[in-house]
Amino acid sequence: MSPEQLQQQILQAMPGARVKVHSDDNVHYSARIISPDFEGRSRIERHRLVHAAIGPGLGHEIHALSLDLKAPDEAGEA
Numbered sequence: 068m069s070p071e072q073l074q075q076q077i078l079q080a081m082p083g084a085r086v087k088v089h090s091d092d093n094v095h096y097s098a099r100i101i102s103p104d105f106e107g108r109s110r111i112e113r114h115r116l117v118h119a120a121i122g123p124g125l126g127h128e129i130h131a132l133s134l135d136l137k138a139p140d141e142a143g144e145a
Contacts, residue, residue, distance in 0.1 A: 068128045069093055073121070080120030097133040105138040 070088040073096060077086050084102035098117070105113045113136040118125055125132065 068124060070096065073098070073124075073129070076122075076124075077117065077120045081116070094129070095131040096129060097135075099135040099137075101137045101139055101142045103139055105136055106140070107138075110136070 070090045070093075073090075074086045074088040077088070077098070077100065078084060081100070081102050081104055084100050084104065086098065086100050088096055088098045090096045100117065104116060108116070114134060117134060117136065121129065121132075
């Protein structure tokens with residue numbers, strides 16, 4: 068899966084988000100996501116939202132995923 072494909076998959080599930088995905092090998096990824104969906108949610112709840120957006124690709128096509136998840140006010144975008 069390309070970083071662009073993963074980015075689009077996340078954006079489909081979280082349309083108000085700003086998403087940047089990077090991968091050097093299309094197996095190990097890092098993503099920065101800024102979304103109003105994260106407001107008032109714990110770190111674990113945020114990760115669960117993203118994991119649900121990715122679905123079964125996580126652990127199969129996606130071997131590793133590093134996430135930086137922020138609400139807009141935490142990212143200075145309030």
